[in-house]
Amino acid sequence: MSKPKKYVYAFTDGGRDMAELLGGKGAGLAEMSGLGLPVPPGFTVTTEACRAYLATGSEPPELGIEVAQHLAALERATGRTLGSADEPLLVSVRSGARFSMPGMMETVLDIGLTDDSVAGLARATGQDRFAWDSYRRLLQMFGHTVLGLDPALFENLITRHKEECAVKDDGELDAEQLRSLVGEYKALIREESGAEFPQDPAEQLQQAIRAVFASWNSERARLYRSRERIPDDLGTAVNVQAMVFGNLGPDSGTGVAFTRDPATGAPGPYGDYLPDAQGEDVVSGVRDALPIDALRRELPAVYAELARHLGTLERHYRDMCDVEFTVERGTLWILQTRIGKRTAEAAFRIAYDLLDERRVREDTALLRVDGTALNRLMFPRFAQRPAGAPLARGVPASPGAAVGEVVFDSRSAVRRHEAGARVILVRRETTPDDLPGMVVAEAVLTSRGGKTSHAAVVARGMGTVCVCGADTLTVDPAARRLTTDSGIVVCEGDTVSVDGTAGTVHLGALPLVDSEVRRTVETGEREGALGDAVLRALGHADKAARLEVRANADTPADAALARRLGARGIGLCRTEHMFLGERRVLVEDMILAGDDDARSAALRALLPLQRDDFTGILRAMDGLPVTIRLLDPPLHEFLPDLTELSVRAATDDGADPRTRELLTAVRALHEQNPMLGLRGVRLGLAVPGLFATQVRAIAEAVVRRLRDGGDPRAEIMIPLVADATELRLARAEAEQVIADVARESGVSVDCPIGTMIELPRAALTADRIAPYADYFSFGTNDLTQTVWGMSRDDAEASFFPLYLDRGVFATSPFESLDEEGVGVLVERAVTMGRAANPRLQTGVCGEHGGDPASIRFFHRAGLDYVSCSPFRVPAARLEAGRAALGADGTNDTR
Numbered sequence: 001m002s003k004p005k006k007y008v009y010a011f012t013d014g015g016r017d018m019a020e021l022l023g024g025k026g027a028g029l030a031e032m033s034g035l036g037l038p039v040p041p042g043f044t045v046t047t048e049a050c051r052a053y054l055a056t057g058s059e060p061p062e063l064g065i066e067v068a069q070h071l072a073a074l075e076r077a078t079g080r081t082l083g084s085a086d087e088p089l090l091v092s093v094r095s096g097a098r099f100s101m102p103g104m105m106e107t108v109l110d111i112g113l114t115d116d117s118v119a120g121l122a123r124a125t126g127q128d129r130f131a132w133d134s135y136r137r138l139l140q141m142f143g144h145t146v147l148g149l150d151p152a153l154f155e156n157l158i159t160r161h162k163e164e165c166a167v168k169d170d171g172e173l174d175a176e177q178l179r180s181l182v183g184e185y186k187a188l189i190r191e192e193s194g195a196e197f198p199q200d201p202a203e204q205l206q207q208a209i210r211a212v213f214a215s216w217n218s219e220r221a222r223l224y225r226s227r228e229r230i231p232d233d234l235g236t237a238v239n240v241q242a243m244v245f246g247n248l249g250p251d252s253g254t255g256v257a258f259t260r261d262p263a264t265g266a267p268g269p270y271g272d273y274l275p276d277a278q279g280e281d282v283v284s285g286v287r288d289a290l291p292i293d294a295l296r297r298e299l300p301a302v303y304a305e306l307a308r309h310l311g312t313l314e315r316h317y318r319d320m321c322d323v324e325f326t327v328e329r330g331t332l333w334i335l336q337t338r339i340g341k342r343t344a345e346a347a348f349r350i351a352y353d354l355l356d357e358r359r360v361r362e363d364t365a366l367l368r369v370d371g372t373a374l375n376r377l378m379f380p381r382f383a384q385r386p387a388g389a390p391l392a393r394g395v396p397a398s399p400g401a402a403v404g405e406v407v408f409d410s411r412s413a414v415r416r417h418e419a420g421a422r423v424i425l426v427r428r429e430t431t432p433d434d435l436p437g438m439v440v441a442e443a444v445l446t447s448r449g450g451k452t453s454h455a456a457v458v459a460r461g462m463g464t465v466c467v468c469g470a471d472t473l474t475v476d477p478a479a480r481r482l483t484t485d486s487g488i489v490v491c492e493g494d495t496v497s498v499d500g501t502a503g504t505v506h507l508g509a510l511p512l513v514d515s516e517v518r519r520t521v522e523t524g525e526r527e528g529a530l531g532d533a534v535l536r537a538l539g540h541a542d543k544a545a546r547l548e549v550r551a552n553a554d555t556p557a558d559a560a561l562a563r564r565l566g567a568r569g570i571g572l573c574r575t576e577h578m579f580l581g582e583r584r585v586l587v588e589d590m591i592l593a594g595d596d597d598a599r600s601a602a603l604r605a606l607l608p609l610q611r612d613d614f615t616g617i618l619r620a621m622d623g624l625p626v627t628i629r630l631l632d633p634p635l636h637e638f639l640p641d642l643t644e645l646s647v648r649a650a651t652d653d654g655a656d657p658r659t660r661e662l663l664t665a666v667r668a669l670h671e672q673n674p675m676l677g678l679r680g681v682r683l684g685l686a687v688p689g690l691f692a693t694q695v696r697a698i699a700e701a702v703v704r705r706l707r708d709g710g711d712p713r714a715e716i717m718i719p720l721v722a723d724a725t726e727l728r729l730a731r732a733e734a735e736q737v738i739a740d741v742a743r744e745s746g747v748s749v750d751c752p753i754g755t756m757i758e759l760p761r762a763a764l765t766a767d768r769i770a771p772y773a774d775y776f777s778f779g780t781n782d783l784t785q786t787v788w789g790m791s792r793d794d795a796e797a798s799f800f801p802l803y804l805d806r807g808v809f810a811t812s813p814f815e816s817l818d819e820e821g822v823g824v825l826v827e828r829a830v831t832m833g834r835a836a837n838p839r840l841q842t843g844v845c846g847e848h849g850g851d852p853a854s855i856r857f858f859h860r861a862g863l864d865y866v867s868c869s870p871f872r873v874p875a876a877r878l879e880a881g882r883a884a885l886g887a888d889g890t891n892d893t894r
Contacts, residue, residue, distance in 0.1 A: 004062065005048065005060075005062070006046075006066070007045060007046050007048060007049040007060060007062060007063050007066050008043055008044065008045055008046070008049075008063070008066040008067055008069075008070050009021075009022060009026070009030070009043060009044050009046065010041075010042075010043045010070060010073065011026075011029045011030050011033040011039060011041060011042055011043065011044070011241075012030070012033050012034070013030070014026060014027060014029075014030030014031075014044065015027065015030050015031055015034060016028065016030070016031040016317075018030065019098055020047070020098055020234075021046050021047060021048065021237070022044045022046060022047075022096070022237050023044070023047060023095075023096035023097050023098055023236060023237030023239075024096055024097065024098055024099065024100055024338050025094065025095075025096025025237070025239055025336055025338065026044035026096050026237045026239050028336060028337045028338050029042070029044070029239060029241070029336065030044070031316075031337075032313070032334055032337055035312060035313075035316060037309055037312070037313075037334050038309075038331075038332055038333050038334055039333070039334055039335075040241050040242040040243070040244050040333050040335065041074055041077045041078065041241070041242050042074060042091070042239060042240050042241030042242055043067075043070040043071075043073075043074065043239075043240055044096070044237050044238065044239050044240075045063070045067065045209060045237060045238040045239075045240070046237055047097075047098065047234060047235040047236060047237050048235070049063050049213075049238075050212075050213045050216060050235035050236050050237065050238070051233070051234075051235040053210070053213040053214075054213065054214075054216065054217065054235060059209075059210070059213075064206070067205070067206075067209070067240075068202075070240075071202075071205070071240070074089070074091075074240075074242060075089055078242050082111075082112045082201045082202070082205070083112045083113075083114055083116070083117050083200075083201030083202075084117060084120055085116040085117055085119065085120045086120045086123075086124075087120055087123075087124040088112055088113070088117040088120045088121055088124070089112055089242060090109075090110050090111060090112040090113060090121070090134070090242075090243040091111045091112060091205065091240050091241060091242055091243060092107065092108070092109045092110075092111065092239075092240070092241050092243055093107065093108045093109075093111055093205065093208040093209060093212060093238060093239070093240055094107045094212070094238070094239045094241070095107065095212045095215060095216075095236045095237070095238060095239075096236060096237045096238070096239050097216070097230075097234060097235075097236040097237070098230075098234050099228070099230050099234075100338055100341060101221060101224055101225070101228075101230070102341070102454065102457040102458060104215075104218070104220055104221040104224045104435075105212060105215040105216060105218070105221055105236055106145045106211055106212050106215040106218075107141070107145070107212075108138070108141045108142055108145050108146065108208040108211065108212075109137060109138065109141060109243065109278070109279075110134045110135070110137055110138035110141075110243060111138065111201065111204050111205050111208055112201040112204065112205075113134060113135045113138050114199045114200075114201065115199060116199075117201070118131050118132065118134075118135045118182075119131070121134065125245075125248060127248065127249075128175040129174060129175040129178060130245070130247060130248060131175075132175050132178035132179050132182060133170075133173075133178050133247070134245075135178075135182050136158075136178050136181055136182050136185060137278070139154075139182060139185040139186065139189065139197060140154045140158075140185065142189075142197065142204070142207075142208070143185065143188070143189050143192075143193075143197075145208075145211050145215075146207050146208055146210075146211040147189065147192075147193045149188075149189070149192050149193065150192075153188055153192065154185060154188065157181065157184050157185065157188065158170065158173075158181060161173060161177055161180070161181055165177055171276070185197075205240070209238050209240075212236065212238045213235075213236070213238065215236070216235055216236045220433060220435050222807075223435050223436060223439070224435055226804065226810060226811070227435075227439055227462065229810065229811065229853070232807070241335070244326045244328045244331075244333045244335075245278070245326070245328050246274075246276070246277055246278055246279070246326040246327055246328060247276050247277055247278050248276070248328060248329055249276055249329070250275055250276060250298070251299065251327070251329050251330045252275070252276055252326075252327050252328050252329055252330075253273055253274055253275040253276060253277060253295070253298075253299075253326070253327045254273075254274055254277050254278055254279045254324075254325070254326045254327070255271055255272055255273035255274060255289070255292065255295065255324075255325055256271045256272055256322065256323070256324050256325075257269055257270065257271035257292055257306060257310060257322075257323045257325060258270045258271050258320060258321070258322055258323070258340050259310045259311070259313065259314040259320050259321045259323075259340075260314075260320045260340075260346070260350055260353075261346065262320065262322070262340050262341065262342045262343065262346055262460060263342075263343050263345070263346060263396060263397065263398065263399060263460070264343075264345060264346055264349065264399075265320075265342070265345060265346035265347070265348070265349030265350040265353065265529075265530075266349075267353065269292055269306070269307055269310055270292060271291075271292040271323075272289030272290065272291070272292065272450040273289060273290050273291070273292050273294050273295045274289050274290065275290075275294070275298060278326075279324060279326065279335070288448060288449070288450065288469055288471060289449075289450040289453075295327075299327060299330065301330075302327050302330065302332050305332050306325060306332060309323070309332075309334060310323060313337050314359075315359070317337075317339060318354065318359045318360055318364075319339050319340075319350070319354070319360075319368070320339070320340045320342060320346075320350050321337050321338070321339065321340055322336075322337065322338050322339070322340030322341070323336065323337045324336040324337075341457060341460055342460065343376075343398055343399055343460050343463070344372075344373035344374065344376040344377050344463060345377060345399060345530055347368065347369050347370075347373045348369050348373070348374075348377070348530060348533040348534055348537060349529050349530055349533050350368075351364075351365040351366075351368040351369050351533065351537070352365055352529075352532070352533035352536055352537070353529075353533075362540055363540075363544070363885050365536075365537070365540075366537055366540050366541060366544070366878075366881060366882060366885060367882055367885055367886075367887055369537050369878065370852055370878065370879065370882065370887070371852040371855070371874075371875030371876060371878045371879040371882075372463070372852055372875070373463070374517075374534065374537075374874055374875045374878050375872070375875045376400070376463040377515060377517040377518075377530075377534065378514075378515055378517060378518045378521075378871065378874065378875075379400055379401075379515055380401060380512035380513055380514055380515060381400070381401045381501070381512065381513060381514075381515055381516075382401045382497065382499060382510045382511070382512060382513070383510070383511040383512060383513040384511075386497075386504075386506050386510055390504035390505055390506050391473075391484055391488065391490070391496065391504075391505045391506055391507050392470040392472050392473045392484060392504070392505045393470065393472070393503055393504055393505075394445070394446075394447075394467040394468055394469045394470030394471070394503050394504075394505070395449075395450050395456070395467065395468045395469040395503055396467060396499075396500055396501055396502060396503030397450075397453075397455065397456035397459060397460065397466040397467060397468045397500065397503075398444075398456065398459045398460040398463070398464060398465055398466035398500045399465070399500045399501035400443075400463075400464075400465040400500045400501065401465065401497070401498070401499055401500070401501070401510070401512055402422075402424065402442035402443035402465040402497070402498050402500070403422065403424075403442065403495065403496075403497045403498075403509045403510065403512065404421070404422035404423045404424040404441070404442040404443065404495065404496070404498075405421050405422065405423050405424065405492075405493050405494065405495055406423075406424050406426050406482070406490055406491070406492055406493065406494050406495075406496055407423045407424070407425055407426065407437070407441075407492055408425075408426055408427070408475070408477040408480050408481075408482075408492055409427075409434075409437065409477060410425070410433065410434045410435070410436050410437030410438070411436075411437070412437075412492070413425045413436070413437030413438075413440055413441050414436050414437060414440055417440035417441075422442045423437075423440065423441050423442060424441060424442060424443045424444075424445055424496055424498055425437045425438060425441040425443070425444050425445070426445045426446075426473075426475055426482055427444070427445075427446050427447075427455070427475065427477075428446060428447050428448055428475045428477075429446050429447075429448040429449050429453060429454065429455060430444065430446060430449075430453075430454050430455040430458070431454060434455075435458065438455075438458055438459060438462065438464065439462065441464060442464070442465065442498075443459075443464060443465035443466060443467070443498035443500065444459045444464060444465070444466045444467075445466075445467050445468075445470060445473075445496075445498055445505060446467075446468045446469065446470065446475075447469070447470050447471055447473045447474070447475045447482075448468070448469060448471065449468040449469050450468060450469055453468050453469075455468050456468050465498050465499075465500035466500050467498055467499070467500055467503050467504070467505060470505060472484055472485040473485075473505075480492040488507070490507065494507075495507075495508055495509050496508070497509060497510040516528075516530075516531065517530065517531060517534055520534060520535060521534065521535070521538065521564075521565055521566070521874050522561075522564040522565060523564075537878060538566065538874060538877055538878060538881075540881060541877050541878045541879075541880060541881025541882065542566070542877060542881065543881070544881040544882075544884045544885055545877070545880035545881040545883070545884050546859065546880070546883075546884050547855065547858060547859050547863065547864070547865060547866055547880040547883065547884075548568045548569070548843075548864060548865035548866075548880075549566065549567060549568060549849075549865065549866055549867075549868075549873055549876045549877045549880055550562075550567050550568055550569040550570055550571035550572075550625070550627075550843070550865050550866070550867040551563075551565075551567035551569075551570055551571065551867060551868065551869065551870045551873050552570070552571060552572040552573075552574075552845060552847075552849075552867055552868060552869055552870075553567075553570050553572075553573060553617070553870060554573055554574050554575075554577040554578070555577075555613075555616075555617070556616035556617050556619065556620045558870055559573075559616075559617050559620035559621050559626075560620040561870045562870035562873055563620060563621060563624070565870055565871070565873040565874055566873055566874060566877050567624075567870065567873045568624055568625075568865070569621060569624040569625035569626060569627075569713070569865075570617065570621055570624075570625070570626040570627060570867070571627050571777065571843055571844070571845045571849070571865060571866070571867020572627060572629060572717075572777070572845035572867050573617060573626060573627060573628045573629065574629055574632070575610070575628060575629060575630060575631055575632075575694060576631055576632060576633050578609070578610060578613050579606075579631075583606070583609060586602055586605050586606050586609075587602075587606075589601075589602035589605070590602035590603060590606070590687075590690075592658075596688065596689075599687075599688065599689060600689060603689050603690070603693040604693075606693060606697075607693055607696060607697050607700075608697075610693070610694060610697035610698075611697040611700050611701050611704070612701075613697075614628065614697055614698050614701035614714065615701040615704050615705060618701055618702065618705050618710065618712040618713075618714060619705060619710060621713075622705070622710050622711050622712070623711040623713065624713060625713045625715055626712075626713060626714050626715065627715040627716075627717050627754075627775075627777060627843075627845070627867075628694075628698055628714060628715065628716060628717060629717040629719050629756065629845075630684060630691050630694050630695070630716065630717065630718060630719060631683060631684070631690060631691070631694065631719075632679055632680050632683075632719040632720060633679055634677055634678055634679040634683070676786075679719075679720060680718075680719040680720020680721070681718050681719060681720050681721050681726045681727070681730050681755075682720065682726075684718070684730055684733075685726065685729060685730065691718075691730060691733060691734065692733055692734075692737050695716060695733070695734045695737040695738065695751075696737050696740075696741060698714050698716060698751060699714075699737060699738045699741035699742070699749050699751060700741055700745075701714070702714050702749050702751065703741060703745045703747045703749060706747055707747065714751050715751060715752045715753075715754065715774075715775065716734055716751050716752070716753045716754070717754055717755065717756055717777060718730045718731070718734075718753065718754070718755045718756070719755070719756045719758070719779070720756065720758060720759065720782075721755045721756070721757075721759075721762055721769060722759045722761045722762055723761070723762075723765070723768075723769075724765065724768040724769045724771075724772060727755050727769055727772045727773060728772045731753050731772050731773075734751075734753055735753070738751055752774035752775060753773070753774055754773045754774045754775035754776060754777060754841070755769065755772075755773050755776065755777070756776075756777050756778070756779040756845065757769075757776050757777070757778045757779065757783065757826075757829055758778070758779030758780075758781075758782035758783045758786070759782070759783070759786055760783070760786055760787055760825060762829070763783070763825035763826070763828060763829040764825070764828070764829075766828070766829035766830075766832040766833040766836070767832040767833065767835060767836040768836070769833070770832070770833035770834070770836040770837040770840050771836055771837055773833070773837065773840065774839075774840070774841065775840060775841035775842065775843065776829060776830070776833055776840060776841075776842045776843070777842075777843050777844065777845045777867075778826055778829070778842070778843070778844045778845070778846065778863075779845060779846050780817060780822060780826075780844055780845075780846030780847075780848040780849075780854075781814065781846040781847060781848075782846075783822055783825065783826075783846070784813050784814055784817075784818060784822050784846075784848075787818070787821050787822050787825065788813060788818070788821070792814050800812065814847075815851060816848070816851050816853045816854055817848045817851070817853070817854040817857055817858075819857055823857055823861070826844075826858075826861055826863075827861045830842050830861055830862055830863065841864050841865075842862075842863045842864050843863055843864055843865040843866065843867060844858055844863060844865070844866045844867060845867045847868060847869065847872075848866075849866035849867045849868040849872075849876065850866070850868030850869060850872030850873075850875065850876050852875065852879045854866075855876060855879040855880060855883055856879065856882075856883045856887060856888065858883075859880065859883035859884065860883075866880070
């Protein structure tokens with residue numbers, strides 16, 4: 001008989017290796033309990049219970065019994081009873097998913113307070129005001145979180161009370177005023193929900209657990225998971241824990257501490273502290289927190305104990321830890337620990353500082369950074385220190401530099417972003433409902449909060465520039481403006497510049513320059529701890545990687561940049577870019593040629609220009625492979641627009657013969673769907689001499705470089721092959737031209753010839769194509785379009801947002817490879833191709849070659865190289881190394 005499923009675990013029964021079942025928070029509480037840290041007792045309802053609730057709409061039948069049993073054990077451990085009229089036990093109910101989702105799901109504090117137990121709490125603590133304030137907090141949280149009432153309804157009532165009492169802060173309301181407010185809150189709940197606030201503590205607990213379960217599928221949680229690529233089917237655990245109170249006077253308080261600075265990675269305790277406050281006061285940003293050193297001054301013994309526990313946790317987890325704590329009348333309680341979220345800069349510095357401290361191994365250090373983080377460090381910064389005083393100063397919560405138009409709400413941010421504007425989201429403080437605006441914003445600016453406020457934590461996790469707590473700014477969302485303490489008014493649509501490293505805000509657009517990290521990567525010269533860490537990570541990644549990283553580059557300048565950034569060759573050189581500008585007229589001549597002689601004359605004119613192009617690129621990549629794709633786009637792309645020509649022909653009265661000839665040619669070449677028409681290898685076979693001219697230019701460039709003492713390694717790519725016969729014919733022509741050039745020059749020319757696999761049929765018949773190919777290069781952009789049957793440009797302009805919102809796409813298949821569809825074709829083509837041609841090389845030249853998740857797939861699929869734009873090369877190098885070490889993309893220590 002199978003053992004009944006267990007849905008509830010006491011903190012003392014779990015551990016860090018149970019995060020999938022207990023969630024990150026529950027596993028952390030269990031681990032700390034095992035380490036002997038001062039953790040308030042409690043229990044965790046598992047993610048399995050949440051998944052069962054979400055699937056059926058009700059809790060598993062056993063859950064109620066298990067919760068009651070563990071609650072009874074908690075009451076025995078604390079010597080108090082939930083809802084007692086004498087000395088009541090109060091509990092918190094908090095979410096805790098496998099991966100950290102700060103502020104995305106729900107929390108309810110002070111469960112167990114009723115009309116009877118509030119008096120018991122007052123007697124037990126000796127503080128009437130504290131008891132009624134706790135009851136007020138419960139009603140407010142319960143009404144919004146559990147009953148779904150508009151939080152503004154509660155805020156309006158407390159605001160009215162403060163105005164009537166002529167006070168500014170909630171903390172200035174006395175016990176009688178809070179008692180009156182509690183009565184109004186209960187009436188509000190009755191009127192808006194149609195039911196009384198439950199006076200049965202067990203019912204409060206049951207409803208709160210359900211609300212946390214349901215919050216897993218809230219709009220903001222789904223959006224956050226989509227943004228962070230967290231699976232939707234994990235569910236959240238629920239942690240029920242005895243309450244401890246930081247708002248019992250000056251010897252009490254609450255805070256969040258990091259074992260290292262999450263913005264820079266500098267070692268030492270770092271964080272925020274609020275005396276006489278509860279935890280939500282810190283994370284909400286409604287009160288400006290003090291630096292953690294304030295705790296050292298006010299309660300030195302507590303600070304020393306906290307520092308010891310921080311050291312214990314960092315040594316145990318071998319990583320930077322994020323710790324929530326409460327001080328209750330001089331007694332320290334640790335409420336949570338997790339691997340702390342950090343900026344990209346901090347991720348690199350922490351990983352390699354821990355390596356130097358012999359806390360982690362070299363492979364571990366590399367696995368704790370990633371290509372996404374490195375890309376963020378390649379972003380620009382302000383060119384110079386701004387002249388004059390800044391508009392405002394605040395807490396530098398997430399570094400970097402950003403310029404954009406001011407907007408005052410999330411909806412406006414999204415709307416302006418979709419219109420093509422760069423936006424700066426300005427709020428008093430952010431809430432989880434602001435996430436859509438934060439996702440699209442260049443920077444987030446708040447007038448309240450610190451480094452551990454909601455705005456700071458979420459922005460840091462997304463790599464978005466953020467300045468918090470700029471308290472000299474008066475933010476007025478209704479009037480769509482902010483005002484500085486000196487009277488300067490900034491209205492919506494005005495441009496500001498935000499420096500997330502210095503914590504400053506400036507009026508107007510400041511010029512930006514490339515980052516120091518990019519300069520370090522290009523030159524190899526170490527600049528400080530960050531530059532040193534980045535170069536060490538890249539060096540180790542290059543040694544570990546099996547995948548080679550090449551670049552997509554079409555000019556000698558791009559090729560040289562790619563090489564400086566570490567590219568090991570060019571995986572895609574697009575020759576169509578060489579036919580634009582002043583050369584377009586030569587292409588027109590070729591298209592308009594009435595006979596073979598005229599066409600040959602036009603091609604002869606193009607030959608030396610192409611040869612010079614290829615010579616320069618081969619020189620820049622001397623000794624490294626350069627894969628040159630022969631002309632791919634349809635010819636009409638090199639001709640004027642049909643409408644434009646028609647107008648010209650009509651207005652010229654037929655005086656210009658070339659206009660009439662071009663118009664005739666454009667009409668003749670017009671196709672309903674050019675992407676699937678006369679292009680690629682079809683063009684090479686249909687237009688005599690076109691591919692032959694390009695191959696000759698390549699071969700002659702090779703000869704020139706060899707005579708100059710170079711080491712050219714040109715590779716010829718035949719595009720858009722769908723059938724082996726196409727490649728056989730195109731290859732035969734190319735081989736004949738290469739032989740001709742070798743014979744004419746007396747120089748041996750070796751140019752491997754391969755094809756781009758960008759059509760499903762090519763992938764499915766790879767075994768027939770491979771004997772005629774020295775390599776396959778997967779054009780995953782077109783392969784994605786043809787597999788999905790959609791044009792990228794058209795889809796992204798129309799139904800893509802709907803598909804992302806409705807969950808059809810977790811992420812765009814043009815951003816990260818569709819492993820279930822396109823990926824299967826890639827794997828099949830690699831397997832079949834190598835079976836038919838064991839010497840076949842395989843690579844990727846679509847932009848998926850620079851996407852971290854896609855790179856991990858290509859490594860697993862056994863490809864030889866990836867190729868991406870030059871600026872993505874460093875991140876691709878890093879991911880290639882991490883893939884070889886087994887990175888799976890679920891690392892949550894970034």
